[in-house]
Amino acid sequence: MFREAFGIKNKSEISKELAAKAIAQFERIIISKDSKFDRIQQGQAFYTDLELTGFGLYFDDDPDLPDTECGHCHNIPMATSDDF
Numbered sequence: 216m217f218r219e220a221f222g223i224k225n226k227s228e229i230s231k232e233l234a235a236k237a238i239a240q241f242e243r244i245i246i247s248k249d250s251k252f253d254r255i256q257q258g259q260a261f262y263t264d265l266e267l268t269g270f271g272l273y274f275d276d277d278p279d280l281p282d283t284e285c286g287h288c289h290n291i292p293m294a295t296s297d298d299f
């Protein structure tokens with residue numbers, strides 16, 4: 216697929232520039248405005264039980280689950296604190 220996308224013939228033609236373009240193209244397909252998560256935050260959708268368990272794990276929001284600390288840096292709404 217990489218060869219087809221960039222019109223190259225063999226692995227030796229793969230450069231870091233092409234790899235960066237492939238990653239950038241992937242990042243562009245990520246829904247970041249109207250995802251289910253966004254709709255739930257706006258009260259327009261609801262988590263399944265499994266998703267609720269994930270939320271509880273990720274945001275340390277469920278006393279019956281272990282804390283994962285993810286939400287400290289990946290906080291709502293943008294999933295980042297911008298604090299590298």
Ligand code: HEC
Nearest residue numbers: 242245273283284285286287288289294295296297298299
């Ligand atoms: C100490 C801060 C910190 C904690 C805690 C943390 N992360 Fe991250 N995470 C980052 C940073 C910084 C990045 C890279 C920049 C970004 O995507 O915001 C990142 C990137 C990611 C990415 C890639 C995002 C993308 O855009 O491709 C995922 C997925 C992720 N983290 C999941 C998790 C999960 C799951 C947990 C908990 C188990 C977690 N992180 C805990 C700081 C943290």
